[in-house]
Amino acid sequence: MNPLIEADDLVRIYETRRGLFGGASPVRAVDGVSLAVMPGETLGIVGESGSGKSTLGRMLLGIDPARAGEVRFSGSPMPKSGTAEWRALRAKMQLVYQDPLAALDRRLTIATQIGEPLEIHRLVQKEHRAARVAELMAAVGLRPDQAGRFPHELSGGQRQRAVIARALASRPKLLVCDEPVSALDVSIQAQVVNVLRDLQEQNGIAMVFISHDLKVVRNIADRVAVMYLGRIVEEASSDVIFQSPQHPYTSALISSVPVPGKPPEGRMILQGEPPNPADRPSGCAFHPRCPLARDICRTSVPALRQIGSGRTAACHVVAGETASVERLRKRA
Ligand SMILES: Nc1ncnc2c1ncn2[C@@H]1O[C@H](COP(=O)(O)OP(=O)(O)OP(=O)(O)O)[C@@H](O)[C@H]1O
16 A cells, blocks of 8 residues: 655745844754655654644645655645645645634534535535535534534534534545644543544544644554654654653653553653754754763764664664764774
8 A cells, every 4th residue: 555645854944033133043843754644544743832743734735835855645746835736636635723713714604614615626516515514514423403503603622523524525535633622621622533533434534633632642643753843753653652652752751641540750751841943952952851862962863763663763872873882982
């Protein structure tokens, strides 16, 4: 099977100004990211705020342009944003983001909005539109009597269900969900995640699920990529990464999530804040916060490399390079 979506060495740089008279200080929001998502697979993307998750999600859909690198959808390069070819492809790749109220038009009923893609992409004949809207509403757990409601007449969870129904209308092959439940009450989050998971399984949709909430990602992702300052630092299947994280950053992220009934002793605490991406630390960008940092980590950027079957990490220590480098130093 070939990947549905692939990214090769993607780079996105924001030029920002430092102070009133300061020069431009480029922020490498996404800095050489490569990934592949198979049809029907869910890739979770985790990392602290500012690690580049949202930028990467938008780049995968062609919404944000790449300074370098390439995105391919079903093996073909992504058409340039705004072209007719890209708009046609966008029906097959949908984005669900954090704020459903911003995604919906307050003046239109949710049934009208769920039906919009059917009309825009001429997906069903007019006489069948209402039936398809009803089917989509049922698929996300909205009641038929809610069809005529306006967004502000629904709860946050119901609004996000409506956004998901609209995203599904064009029968997408890929859903990019960017913090889709972060704005919802905790009690509602699991319900919406379950809706997404069920729909994805039933329809074989591939999903990129971006979240800073590891519990949610664990619940839905087949595979997880961990981002730090614009780069993937570890990637593995969800089970493997949560059971035996290798990169010290992944370990710290995972152990910062309290587990009911498990004492806090032995938890690795993530120290300090992520560094300013416009002023990236030398070597491994995580080294100023890393309890395992060695000399090599301050000077040499670790490559993302295979550290076991189906898993990669960008860390000198877990790749065993420090041992060999130190041995070489001693010999010299
Ligand atoms: N439009 C922009 N102009 C300048 N810098 C930006 C812009 N958008 C994002 N950035 C910067 O790019 C980096 C990555 O941001 P991004 O929003 O992709 O990260 P994120 O991991 O999704 O964070 P969050 O969880 O807070 O949304 C951050 O340093 C951010 O400040």
